[in-house]
Amino acid sequence: MYPHLDHLYRFAYRMTGTREDAEDLVQDLLVKLYPRQRELEAVEQLRPWLTRVLYRLGVDRARSQSRNPLALRQDAVGAEDSDVDPLERLPSHEPEPSAALERHWTQARLLEAMQQLSVEHRSVIALHMVEGYALNELEDLLQTPVGTLKSRLHRARAQLKALLQREPNQDHQRVNTRGQRKWNVVK
Amino acid sequence: MECSQVNTHIDELLADALGEPLRSAVLLHIEHCDHCAQTLRQDRTLRELLQGLPLVPPSPGFHARVLRQASAGQRRSRPWLTGLALAATLVLGVVLGWMLAPGGKPPVSVQAVALLAQQPGSVRLAFESGHDLRDVKLTLHLPTSVEVVGYPGQHELTWRTDLQRGRNELSLPLVARDGEGGLLVAQLEHGAQRKQFAVRIDVDQTGALPSKNPI
The missing domain is CATH 1.10.1740 (Rna Polymerase Sigma Factor; Chain: A)
Structure with a gap:
């Protein structure tokens, strides 16, 4: 090995x-x-x-x-079972100059955003968009139908973009209560 | 071609995996559609950014160590941290039976953990409970330069939970901003009892990621 x-x-x-x-x-x-x-x-x-x-x-x-009773987990923006298309959560559909993207979309923020994806979404992003595996290769590798992989990829990408679009100190947090302990954030 | 159809092909377009005549049809639509053109720009930027993400190499001696431990059937034991090891892993043992009365003294000894600046790291807190406890309040006070990933600018987080008998683990995704770090204080409250622990978070700027990614 x-x-x-x-x-x-x-x-x-x-x-x-x-x-x-x-x-x-x-x-x-x-x-x-x-x-x-x-x-x-x-x-x-x-x-x-x-x-x-x-x-x-x-x-x-x-x-x-x-x-785990103490598990900490973020709300998954655009979670798999959501009825809302995550793309619709993007703040704006107006054309955005690349300079504006550059201002907000940094490696450090992307690393953080990646941490907020589910492990399934993070894996498909990593293998497909970083390592370059084709989706039909991943179908065999992850034993997951291409349709599901496409859906995960679409949602993961939309979630990453939504997270990156936020202002760095914008408080937009929501809490996932599906089987998770709820964070009660003290203001 | 509709925007919704184009949207399903953007990934293939960027991966240069879209055959003709579909490719030309998608490009023609994008040329006349600001919305899809923006989606393409964002997806391209995201792809480039992802492909430029750094990979932190394994710790020195990882290959030999991992094979040696596998042959011995040993799982890697998470160490109790001492000193300023770069491993952002910490285990705090809390025996809840020894909780302090209200107004108890602050912790005497403070362990330390280091985080690379601007890079998420996990700090694990383990709470050992002698029996099931319901409605325990856990509060974290974070140094001003440290945040829980996804909770920007929030330095006090509190929530209620039930603890099971035995080991209860909290994996805390932290990211250190510019600054020197400081004390992370974890406080458990159950009824009138309270127990508080502190961990010193040091921020290592040497391996910091650039704050801007050259696109």
């Missing part, structure tokens, strides 16, 4: 957003698979297979954390 560690870490980092969580996730994967080395030898395309298992592990971990 050594030759695949860099790739696995890279994907784990994109999924989790921090070095520590990424290292933990890869560690968990290896601990899980180490006793199954004979099975691994029979896998023809090991890298996509490992990526798939890592993805499942990452999703399971994120869900487990969200069930």
